[in-house]
Amino acid sequence: MSAPAHTPDVLVIGAGVAGLACAHDLLAAGLDVQVVEASDAVGGRMRSDRVGEFVVDRGFQVFNTSYPQVRRRLALRRLGLRPFTPGFLVHTEKGRLRFSDPTRRPRNLPDLLPGRLAGPRDLAALGLLSARDMLAPVRLVKRSQDRTTRTALADAGFSEDFVERFFRPFLSGIFLEDGLETSSRFFHLVWRSMLRGTLCLPTAGIGAVPAALAAPLPAGTVRFETPVSALTDEGAVTADGTELTAPTVVVATGPAPGLLPGLELPAYRTVTTYYHVAPRSPLGEPTLLVDERRRFVNTCVLSDVVPQLAPPGSALVATSVLGTDDDKRETAVREAMAEVYGTDTAGWDLLTTRTVTDALPAMPPPQPLSRTTRVARGRYVCGDHRATGSVQGALASGARAAREVLRDLHGAPPAGG
Numbered sequence: 001m002s003a004p005a006h007t008p009d010v011l012v013i014g015a016g017v018a019g020l021a022c023a024h025d026l027l028a029a030g031l032d033v034q035v036v037e038a039s040d041a042v043g044g045r046m047r048s049d050r051v052g053e054f055v056v057d058r059g060f061q062v063f064n065t066s067y068p069q070v071r072r073r074l075a076l077r078r079l080g081l082r083p084f085t086p087g088f089l090v091h092t093e094k095g096r097l098r099f100s101d102p103t104r105r106p107r108n109l110p111d112l113l114p115g116r117l118a119g120p121r122d123l124a125a126l127g128l129l130s131a132r133d134m135l136a137p138v139r140l141v142k143r144s145q146d147r148t149t150r151t152a153l154a155d156a157g158f159s160e161d162f163v164e165r166f167f168r169p170f171l172s173g174i175f176l177e178d179g180l181e182t183s184s185r186f187f188h189l190v191w192r193s194m195l196r197g198t199l200c201l202p203t204a205g206i207g208a209v210p211a212a213l214a215a216p217l218p219a220g221t222v223r224f225e226t227p228v229s230a231l232t233d234e235g236a237v238t239a240d241g242t243e244l245t246a247p248t249v250v251v252a253t254g255p256a257p258g259l260l261p262g263l264e265l266p267a268y269r270t271v272t273t274y275y276h277v278a279p280r281s282p283l284g285e286p287t288l289l290v291d292e293r294r295r296f297v298n299t300c301v302l303s304d305v306v307p308q309l310a311p312p313g314s315a316l317v318a319t320s321v322l323g324t325d326d327d328k329r330e331t332a333v334r335e336a337m338a339e340v341y342g343t344d345t346a347g348w349d350l351l352t353t354r355t356v357t358d359a360l361p362a363m364p365p366p367q368p369l370s371r372t373t374r375v376a377r378g379r380y381v382c383g384d385h386r387a388t389g390s391v392q393g394a395l396a397s398g399a400r401a402a403r404e405v406l407r408d409l410h411g412a413p414p415a416g417g
Contacts, residue, residue: 081201260381278317282341
């Protein structure tokens, strides 16, 4: 084995958003930090690729401006954010129904009149739920009784019909499961963030977010194409046998169990996104579209949101389904798109397919919203599997890892779990 001369105070393995947040906070505290990344760029699952003249993300992703960690760490104006319409469309047997936030688009208030989207009972329950989640202190959400989202919605007074038409198709794209089995605490935090923030995409694709997080790091902080094969008593060892010595190691590589074989990890949700090229937009607005029959979790015309993602004269359509790809799924998706967009999709070209096997951790109740990153003396782990499965959760987990490293190095009492 060979060993580099430089020995940092902390070695961070993985340059996803959790690892970058951890490194940033440790550097700000005056520590010497080295980040090693197996791939050729930062971001982990938040990556964007150029495919011909198009830019596609590694799976459909959106960016929420209301997350506290996002607002703390990023100058949002520099990302060139382009918003989605506040709300979404539901394809039903009777045509499209629109859910809009009337506080942002008063002209769409008629869409919420009784008899269009829902009846008076469901609209009243929706108003009460939204007001509570948007205005109440977040600590009340975190301390609330945890149950499945389906149970919480029933207890909130929603009819089964409304849950099936509205919540279930929309939330399947958020939770990446269609049984509403996810923690109600996580649901309330998601609903709160949607009401308080804006869903959008950076002009350069979602990969611009981790790139912006990495930009302030000193030159040489991140070493690319340096896969780590194992942890050692002295630090870690790379796939080519190079020793990386460091008294403190933070593993921020996502759900792969190899580096910490005894670590308990949640199951992960898998999602596949098909990127089709159409000669023109079949929708004409930057809006998410979901399906009451749940043949897909969501679809949107990405080039309606960010025109720069596609060359002039083409439209880029992203459609996601739960699970993996197979020989028949793309054909079924294309047929569903013809119905929901009301257009002939036979001439659409399949640009590329992206399957993300570790897209989101499963979060059944009871779901801790945060947990300690400390796994052994001088060994820590962070990522969305240690908090809520979101950009906010990953960043917060990286920040917590940094705090716990600093407490331990400075001899403070151990932090709570």
